[in-house]
Amino acid sequence: MNIDVIVSHINSYVTLNEEEVRALSSSLISKTIKQGELIVESGEPARYMIFMNAGYVMTYYTDKDGFDHVIQFASTGWWSGDLYSLSENKPTIYSTRALSAGEVLLFPKAAQDQLLDKYPKFERYFRILFHNALMRLQFRIIENYSATAESRYLSFRERFPGMEQHVSQKHIASYLGITPEFLSKTRKKLQQQ
Amino acid sequence: MNIDVIVSHINSYVTLNEEEVRALSSSLISKTIKQGELIVESGEPARYMIFMNAGYVMTYYTDKDGFDHVIQFASTGWWSGDLYSLSENKPTIYSTRALSAGEVLLFPKAAQDQLLDKYPKFERYFRILFHNALMRLQFRIIENYSATAESRYLSFRERFPGMEQHVSQKHIASYLGITPEFLSKTRKKLQQQ
DNA sequence: ATAAAATCTTAACCTGGTTCAAGATCTTTC
DNA sequence: GAAAGATCTTGAACCAGGTTAAGATTTTAT
Numbered sequence: 001m002n003i004d005v006i007v008s009h010i011n012s013y014v015t016l017n018e019e020e021v022r023a024l025s026s027s028l029i030s031k032t033i034k035q036g037e038l039i040v041e042s043g044e045p046a047r048y049m050i051f052m053n054a055g056y057v058m059t060y061y062t063d064k065d066g067f068d069h070v071i072q073f074a075s076t077g078w079w080s081g082d083l084y085s086l087s088e089n090k091p092t093i094y095s096t097r098a099l100s101a102g103e104v105l106l107f108p109k110a111a112q113d114q115l116l117d118k119y120p121k122f123e124r125y126f127r128i129l130f131h132n133a134l135m136r137l138q139f140r141i142i143e144n145y146s147a148t149a150e151s152r153y154l155s156f157r158e159r160f161p162g163m164e165q166h167v168s169q170k171h172i173a174s175y176l177g178i179t180p181e182f183l184s185k186t187r188k189k190l191q192q193q
Numbered sequence: 194m195n196i197d198v199i200v201s202h203i204n205s206y207v208t209l210n211e212e213e214v215r216a217l218s219s220s221l222i223s224k225t226i227k228q229g230e231l232i233v234e235s236g237e238p239a240r241y242m243i244f245m246n247a248g249y250v251m252t253y254y255t256d257k258d259g260f261d262h263v264i265q266f267a268s269t270g271w272w273s274g275d276l277y278s279l280s281e282n283k284p285t286i287y288s289t290r291a292l293s294a295g296e297v298l299l300f301p302k303a304a305q306d307q308l309l310d311k312y313p314k315f316e317r318y319f320r321i322l323f324h325n326a327l328m329r330l331q332f333r334i335i336e337n338y339s340a341t342a343e344s345r346y347l348s349f350r351e352r353f354p355g356m357e358q359h360v361s362q363k364h365i366a367s368y369l370g371i372t373p374e375f376l377s378k379t380r381k382k383l384q385q386q
Numbered sequence: 387a388t389a390a391a392a393t394c395t396t397a398a399c400c401t402g403g404t405t406c407a408a409g410a411t412c413t414t415t416c
Numbered sequence: 417g418a419a420a421g422a423t424c425t426t427g428a429a430c431c432a433g434g435t436t437a438a439g440a441t442t443t444t445a446t
Contacts, residue, residue, distance in 0.1 A: 063339050071331055084328050087321070116320075120313035123320050127309075128280070130323035135277050137330045138264055144337060145370040146256050149403075169424065177338045182403055184425055342433070362394065375433055377395055 001030040005077055006051050006105060013128045014121045023119065027111035033057075033098040040096040045089055046082040048106040050074075055102015056166045059094050060174070070175040073099075073163055079129065099166045149178045150186050194223040198270055199244050199298060206321045207314045216312065220304035226250075226291040233289040238282055239275040241299040243267075248295015249359045252287050253367070263368040266292075266356055272322065292359045342371045343379050 003025050010016055033055060040046055052074050059072040059080055074080035085092035086109050115122045153176055157164060173183040196218050203209055233239055245267050252265040252273055267273035278285035279302050308315045336345060346369055366376040
């Protein structure tokens, strides 16, 4: 199992010693993913945090009318998954689906709890991780309010380089909070300029 | 200084012993706030996390055209402030302003770092705090996409009971991502039903 | 108490984005 | 490799919410 990516990610916030690396390594489950595969399905309790070793996934919410709302994309070096139910042990309302072939590291809730209990460094790592995610999300809310769909699209392309090749336009549209039709028009307009 | 509210808040996630309570207590600075007072101004580096002991505050972002975008309200028992610059020590882009008289507990960055180093329980507490805030924010993004301005307004009233009396309509409108005029129309429509 | 300033309301008009529908392209499957 | 299914594009009609402006109400300062 290749743990280089996750270890160097964690080490950018804290410094793990050998024991901690070993403990982490033995907590993780490697899983190869196929394009289109459903990694977590809404309705079941989420059991893992998901770290991307390679490939692309998206997390989305299906509303009462059956429409999907993409809330997050993730590629190599990002965490994904359904934070909600991990802590509460309730069924998650989010699904996570592979957008390409790749490999994920599954980090089971029980192992995470153990690691958090034993090595405070992981508490720190996750505190900082959540803190940063929180700030990014606050920024996204501001962006959604103050920016037009066109500039949100441009900002999506900047923030997720290469992602566009792996995601269907309807999912990008969903992430941006617009219809596929309008995204199509927006792209055409941008090309013509 | 009254630390009952903050201690019972923290104890809902972890269990502090006497020493930890004492250490926390000596880290906090009590501050009485007046209505309209600017507690943190954008442009300066944020030095504190802010815990509400009593009263109401809002955190907002001023865009390049001079328009304010309210990103958060807080009342008794909530944390507030500008997470962004605390970690990076860069000037914050957010301002925090008192909406009523009250009392806040200021938690200086340096003291927080010390506490986090010495007592892993605080790492855990803040990890969970940020985790929960993150989930709430994810939910708010979904709500913004799938719900109409009217239902967001109703949901604001539910989630912040009593807040409406302390906040001007233009700030509520800003939080909801609509214009004050449209909020005015919406409220009228709701009254007539 | 009164003037000045800020906020809130109402109304007419405007626009970014939606909806619906039809055709064009790309993907899967047998 | 043809048929069926998705996805993507285009256009026309439509609507939620924005903009502007003017008057009404509330708050603040003197």
